[in-house]
Amino acid sequence: xxxxxxxxxxxxxxxxxxxxxxxxxxxxxxxxxxxxxxxxxxxxxxxxxxxxxxxxxxxxxxxxxxxxxxxxxxxxxxxxxxxxxxxxxxxxxxxxxxxxxxxxxxxxxxxxxxxxxxxxxxxxxxxxxxxxxxxxxxxxxxxxxxxxxxxxxxxxxxxxxxxxxxxxxxxxxxxxxxxxxxxxxxxxxxxxxxxxxxxxxxxxxxxxxxxxxxxxxxxxxxxxxxxxxxxxxxxxxxxxxxxxxxxxxxxxxxxxxxxxxxxxxxxxxxxxxxxxxxxxxxxxxxxxxxxxxxxxxxxxxxxxxxxxxxxxxxxxxxxxxxxxxxxxxxxxxxxxxxxxxxxxxxxxxxxxxxxxxxxxxxxxxxxxxxxxxxxxxxxxxxxxxxxxxxxxxxxxxxxxxxxxxxxxxxxxxxxxxxxxxxxxxxxxxxxxxxxxxxxxxxxxxxxxxxxxxxxxxxxxxxxxxxxxxxxxxx
Ligand code: FAD
Numbered sequence: 001x002x003x004x005x006x007x008x009x010x011x012x013x014x015x016x017x018x019x020x021x022x023x024x025x026x027x028x029x030x031x032x033x034x035x036x037x038x039x040x041x042x043x044x045x046x047x048x049x050x051x052x053x054x055x056x057x058x059x060x061x062x063x064x065x066x067x068x069x070x071x072x073x074x075x076x077x078x079x080x081x082x083x084x085x086x087x088x089x090x091x092x093x094x095x096x097x098x099x100x101x102x103x104x105x106x107x108x109x110x111x112x113x114x115x116x117x118x119x120x121x122x123x124x125x126x127x128x129x130x131x132x133x134x135x136x137x138x139x140x141x142x143x144x145x146x147x148x149x150x151x152x153x154x155x156x157x158x159x160x161x162x163x164x165x166x167x168x169x170x171x172x173x174x175x176x177x178x179x180x181x182x183x184x185x186x187x188x189x190x191x192x193x194x195x196x197x198x199x200x201x202x203x204x205x206x207x208x209x210x211x212x213x214x215x216x217x218x219x220x221x222x223x224x225x226x227x228x229x230x231x232x233x234x235x236x237x238x239x240x241x242x243x244x245x246x247x248x249x250x251x252x253x254x255x256x257x258x259x260x261x262x263x264x265x266x267x268x269x270x271x272x273x274x275x276x277x278x279x280x281x282x283x284x285x286x287x288x289x290x291x292x293x294x295x296x297x298x299x300x301x302x303x304x305x306x307x308x309x310x311x312x313x314x315x316x317x318x319x320x321x322x323x324x325x326x327x328x329x330x331x332x333x334x335x336x337x338x339x340x341x342x343x344x345x346x347x348x349x350x351x352x353x354x355x356x357x358x359x360x361x362x363x364x365x366x367x368x369x370x371x372x373x374x375x376x377x378x379x380x381x382x383x384x385x386x387x388x389x390x391x392x393x394x395x396x397x398x399x400x401x402x403x404x405x406x407x408x409x410x411x412x413x414x415x416x417x418x419x420x421x422x423x424x425x426x427x428x429x430x431x432x433x434x435x436x437x438x439x440x441x442x443x444x445x446x447x448x449x450x451x452x453x454x455x456x457x458x459x460x461x462x463x464x465x466x467x468x469x470x471x472x473x474x
Contacts, residue, residue, distance in 0.1 A: 003138035010037020012321030013144035016339030054196035119294035140346035147282035147322035175275035187279035308352030361430030369433025372421035390466035403427035417445035
């Protein structure tokens, strides 16, 4: 029976463990913190649980719009976020999912070892457990240790006034004024959540658009900026926070023109906040792994180097997930896909992962879903393309739901009509993007989708409509 040792139990590690066990391998899964990794404990799931509370509060504030009045004839009913209850709900969800993972591991005979792992020579892993050091030798090792919050010396996190994304998931109160440093995915998601809870939010982004990620189409960033304005979230683009100082329980943030944008305008300004949330990036969890002794190469920033089959430079040692860094895609479902690919290769099936069609969900308000190429990427590849948009408000279902902001956008090869990119902003965009992913993966054209009957009235009709409009050329 082949044996596989997996270090880290996030969506990369635990999915690899399930797959390896299912295929008859003897599997050991090592975890030094909480089972489920960043995704379940400090990332995807906790943020989306908070987002659901934020949405419930927003809906409560719109009840009149839906014709709902207080029973008993009271004038008006007010609602607010009870952060202790919000965080308690998040904890309940987290524990249910973590508990489920442990039960599945046990049912599949996956041995969980709790402790901090380091690599030794000859495919050996040493685990520092509460009981002592355990040495595990196996045929293959998969490193799935993920990433941690990047800290900047100029923004020293004190977990009280200057906080990080982990802290933002456990706040016991709604801060009055919140400055969020970083307008990437995590910064924007938390901005809309805390704005819904009642904070006055300012996002400071060093580049010249929100979500400055090549795969996110520029139109989505523009739409999000408009929606941020409607939600009264202030956005400072091409600015960086140069200094923060806690004075009398407030944080003074000194903003200046960004060094990352050519000719960024403006001088220094100071804004005051109750809390500054730093969301500027991630750093690899490789410290203490003993990579050098095992012969596992990293790049200059410490991210592990692996080939398309997830093989590192050391024979029999694979790496998957966030620990591969931003050169790949740092998302939970990508870590899982890489985990499946690594297991295939551990078990002797040569397979490289196809990264060409990766959907991503951004849980702002409205949500954004993207898959395939952005216009910018298509242009850079020299592809002749034509784009089409269709507005959410034109859908009967969107009107019925009162969810008007948003758009469907497709990017198709000009001649063939093959869909090469799809970008959706609006209610449930992160679910709606799945159809576009399937279309792109299977090489479908706008005509293929437009000739597929879509149920009415649904938000999914928007994808049909945008393809239909592309065909008509309007
Ligand atoms: P991780 O999930 O980070 O797991 C690694 C595990 O390894 C950890 O449990 C760690 O304790 C353990 N470990 C590390 N070193 C050792 C060691 N030496 N010994 C033993 N164990 C070790 N992605 C999405 O797709 N959708 C989202 O909506 C989303 N939202 C996010 C929101 C936030 C706030 C954050 C921070 C991230 C979000 N992500 C999201 C990203 C997602 O969480 C990561 O891409 C994903 O968790 C990476 O999975 P992984 O298995 O590579 O690593």
